[in-house]
Amino acid sequence: MAKLNLNVNGVTKAVDVDPSMPLLWVLRETLGMTGTKYSCGIAQCGACTVHLDGQPIRSCVLPVSAVSESTKITTIEGLSEDLSHPVQKAWAQLDVPQCGYCQPGMMMAAAGLLNNKPNATDADIDREVTNICRCGTFQRVREGIHLAQDIMKSTKA
């Protein structure tokens, strides 16, 4: 066991955990933040996607000990306080989720793409949003990313 400090959604959390435990399970079980989902456990599906310093990563295979105290972890619970992130607004407007289980990871992947590429093209989306959704919401996910881009631009203007 190891005593670690994690910066989760802007709050420092002290945890005493097995250092080999994946970040996903520290979030879900040690911290009780269940928005980030378990689905495959082998970094295939992306349901566990969170941001480390704004970059999307798959938390189901990342040992918590690999996350430094200074790294800013953002989970779906911290994407915004009030559903005001452009991705959340776009997802609400287009009614993107079906069962919704993959959507926290999908939205974090989308938000991460937009952090890196505010003008992401369809080709960028194809390459970088590789999450699995078995309900098949991809068409609206794609529309949602483009709508989020529009929302980002209109709020900046």
Place this chain on the structure above:
Amino acid sequence: MKSSIHMTRRRFVLGSLSAGAGLSLGVLPALELSAGHHGGDVLDEVNAWVTIGSDDSVTIRIARSEMGQGTLTGLAQLVAEELECDWEKVTWSFPTPGDNLKRKRIWGSFSTGGSQGVRSSQQYVREGGAAARMMLVAEAADQWGVPAASCRVEKGVIYHDPTKRSLRYGEVAAVASRQAVPTEVALKDPADWTIAGQPLKRLDTLEKLDGSLIYGADIQLPEMLVASIVDCPVMGGSLKGFDDTKALKMPGVKAVVPVKTQTGTDGVAVVGTSWWHANEALKQLNIEWDLGPNAQMNDASITALLESGLDASEAFNGNWEGDVESALSDAVTRVEAIYKVPAQNHAPMEPMNATARYTSERCEVWCPTQNGEAALAAASEASGLPIEQCEVYKTILGGGFGRRGAADYVHQVVAIAMQFPGTPIKLQWSREEDQMHGFYHPTTMAKMRGSLDEAGNLTGLHMRISGQSIIAGLMPQRLVNGADFVTFQGVVKGGLNPGMDDHQMCYSIPNLKVDHAMRNPAVRPGFWRGVNVNQNAIYLECFMDELAHKAGRDPLEFRLALLKDKPKAAAVLQAVADKGAWGTEDGLGRGLAVLYAFGSYVAACAEVTVTDGELKMHRIVAATDCGTAVNPQQIAAQVEGSFVYGLSAALLSQITFDSGVVQEKNFDRYPSMRIKDMPKVETIVMPSGGVYGGVGEPTIAVAAPAVLNAIFAATGQRVRTLPVARQLASA
């Protein structure tokens, strides 16, 4: 603007839940969870379907499960339409199966499958909404001392125009239940609908956008322990022993327990405070299995079994006209082809899970289930307690697709919880367990034989299905003289369900036989999205394409000629051909498919190219005539999603066996479509009125044959064994 009002209210609702959660690290009190969503401060039941708070908030009770298909919102729209309440004030809750039992099944069936959610309950939920409205009006009329007939309702406000008086629903709801329950209710003409029939936003979206929705996998209860399980990797095998020395030394591990259930589980679970450690500990048990009688099964043995039925003399008849053998022997041209469809897993994103708390007096289960009543029965059977002492609290499902109609995981969690009386146990399956212990899409083959006359008309068709029966595997008591008519979904004579023409074949063929040589490998079959229509539509619609080409006729014209008795089928086919630019010479391969399934007429036109063996799907135009469209934008969502699910199966994935063990244990070997693979889907919703047809499943069946036919148009290559992908690569 609509969503912002919903957003405010939803945040309030969730706020009250998460306030409790914050006090104890996300622990949800059982009572709060079981009650589900509250829409206001004081909730008063007008009738079983409707409760209205003094703040006018309307909570509509939804008996069917929500797994993404949108039934929750559609049913609420139907109730709200008749209730004539303000849609902006509507929220929802799940009644419990235990309450349903106590109240003599006042909410009807909880079963959610077969695209029946709206279809089989629309009548009584609309009547429930109308009855509640009449009681609210009667109460207001009594208070005013005027005839109810002189009152009117608009958006949850009752008016008596002659005296210019009004009362809000919230002002009379508390006492409205004292009014006599109406014995006769008149329902609105859908032409007058303002809530139902509209493309409204889902009621369950916002809490899916910030991680606050509690799925079964997310349940946390005070003092709860978590468990991971491994069942015998070969169906029918059993646990011989294990060594728990190492596992018990791992962090948080409390116990290692054998788990044996009435539904065939014979495995072992690790119980502890952390699921990840419990799951890791499972790998340290050195488990010894008796693999049982199916340990020799592999793909070759399954294929040989299926092939043995292709020409077998004995088969169950599902459809027949004239004399197909004479037609075949008299044919100018005979066409023959053999197709094969493999087993598939459901693989919902949320792997199977359930939580249970057992005492000698009571057994409670929290779980995502497509059939709350079956889960309740399972809790009773597994615990040995009378059903009145059991309860099930449903969550929204992280995908279902048919898998969660089964209750095997409920049996398992209760079996574990009984070894820890009073302590809640959450059983979470690993993805590997979910892949290896599915109720798989049945695997079948088909031998198709057709006869054409000199003019290229289809004179006879024999469709011999050989393979697995779901009914034989799951509910053999429902076989009819040994036959499983569900096998004939989409190609049956007359219709599958009593009183409905569901699933009958659309084509009028003078000499026809569709029959089934049942061949059941030792693979547990199950209902799946669409299920038997998926392969039946591939067999029928790909072979129709083959026949048309052999006859030298246009596949659209060839089909339309055979659909002369089914104008609605012809209409959806024509619609996709028109919008899909059928007949255009532009370098794209186009393929068609049409079917009548789950009470809806559906068709698709796919556009593809194949370059160096790589398939690119550009666009699929889909049309659906579901009779009555309750929420057109959700219908479009279901069509889009059904194509992803159906094409993932047709193009990419399959379940195979080696030595009785499933080989595709995770998404690395069981690939699923991703955003880059998704074609643009254009949905035409063209309801012709009357019936309520299914929506979640019908279109899945036309996706694969339309794409397969488009592949032929693009390449001249017929792919008859699924999945497709590697075959094009090697071509």
